[in-house]
Amino acid sequence: MIKTKEIWILVADDDRAHRDMLRANLEHAGYSVMEVTNGKEAVRCVKTQHPDLVLMDMRMPEMDGLTAVREIRSFDQKVPILIMTAFGTIENAVQTVKAGAYDYILKPLDMGELEKAIKSGLDQQGKSENAGEKESSRESFVAESAVMKDLFSLAEKVAASEASVLITGESGTGKEVLANFIQSRSARSQKPFVKVNCAALHDQLLESELFGHEKGAFTGAVAQRKGRFELADGGTIFLDEIGDMALETQAKILRALQQKTFERLGGTQTIQSDCRVISATNKDLKEAIKEGRFREDLFYRLSVVPMHIPPLRERKEDIPPLADFFMRRHSEKNRKNMARITPEALSALISYDWPGNVRELSNVIERAVILSLGDDLTVESLPAAMRKAEAPEAELTVLEQAEKNLIIATLKKYGGNRGLAAEELGMSRRTLYNKLHRYNISEDMI
Secondary structure (H helix, E strand, O other): OOOOOOOEEEEEOOOHHHHHHHHHHHHHOOOEEEEEOOHHHHHHHHHHHOOOEEEEEOOOOOOOHHHHHHHHHOOOOOOOEEEEEOHHHHHHHHHHHHHOOOEEEEOOOOHHHHHHHHHHHHHHHOOOOOOOOOOOHHHOOOOOOHHHHHHHHHHHHHHOOOOOEEEEOOOOOOHHHHHHHHHHOOOOOOOOEEEEEOOOOOHHHHHHHHHEEOOOOOOOOOOOEEOHHHHOOOOEEEEEOHHHOOHHHHHHHHHHHHHOEEEOEOOOOEEEOOOEEEEEEOOOHHHHHHOOOOOHHHHHHHOOEEEEOOOHHHOHHHHHHHHHHHHHHHHHHOOOOOOEEOHHHHHHHHHOOOOOHHHHHHHHHHHHHHHOOOOEEOHHHOOHHHHOOOOOOOOOOHHHHHHHHHHHHHHHHOOOOHHHHHHHHOOOHHHHHHHHHHOOOOHHHO
């Protein structure tokens, strides 16, 4: 795993769809993101949360970007502020630079230029070391189960191709993490990676986000805007929750994939875009096809390589390494110094069914890190439902019982030293740690 220094970027923008796009791209680049919707909130956030950089829109309700820059500079002279502006407000953007912003960037944003501008701002403060690594800790491969190891092995092979990939699985299983993994190892890894949540936008707005629109195309379209397919040209587009897309939009997506062309809403110019498509859904698309809710031709176009992520309850051997990974990440984030998860706490985590999957596990561990008083994550810091869970008693085979006895004997030989015991047993410390919990080996047995 590659760990990155956590850099927090404050995004101040009243356009929710634009904020979602920025968050997706910034998090993919390895940054952590906080969001506000106006200048007043931006000023308050800088005072209380101390972000490493501010990315601020010029035009916002309640307080515009220029006023917000002046307010921030009245109490903070160091935080880098980057202004986002349309062509019509460049003059105002120049004023913000004079007021204390270090630079401005034009809309529609070019992600490559944005990344350079952010790095420049962080360099001024000496905070950019390792922050923009493409393979951030959130995208690291953490798994012990055979099914997940096989899945990521397949992902490594698929990444080198141009094939469309359809990732299925319940909510919270890590579909976006797998998409990030594939894109970061592809030949397009240095090109734009644009993400769209198809369930978050209604039909007309989704079409506008995907294909862009011309000025006057609909009420509120006050300027031309590039769509995600256009922004992803040469790179990769990730269509999340593809199963929630309307049939009319599906038809336009199919054409864009087949012909690599489309028109903006309200426009007549045909635009070309060469981008690879990775899509994901928690819906049963084959059932949706039978019910007439999803196009069969689009399904086969999207699922050249289908990949399914099983729920966490079906791969419980992944819980210990994932829990340890999240404990360390959230410990660093919350300025704690957590050393380990106690056996009782880990047993409770393994016993739970995790309806929210990996996302729920991350949230539970973060809560436990915050509530823990010492250096150990204890069972008392877990939700009540988990504290009551009892580990299932599984009958061991003869070979498993023999392995359990050997582990106990080896640990006794080395006075409980897990490092020396693991070395003699010919296994990693993580594998030994997992087997201790699998075989219910407690401290009083050693």
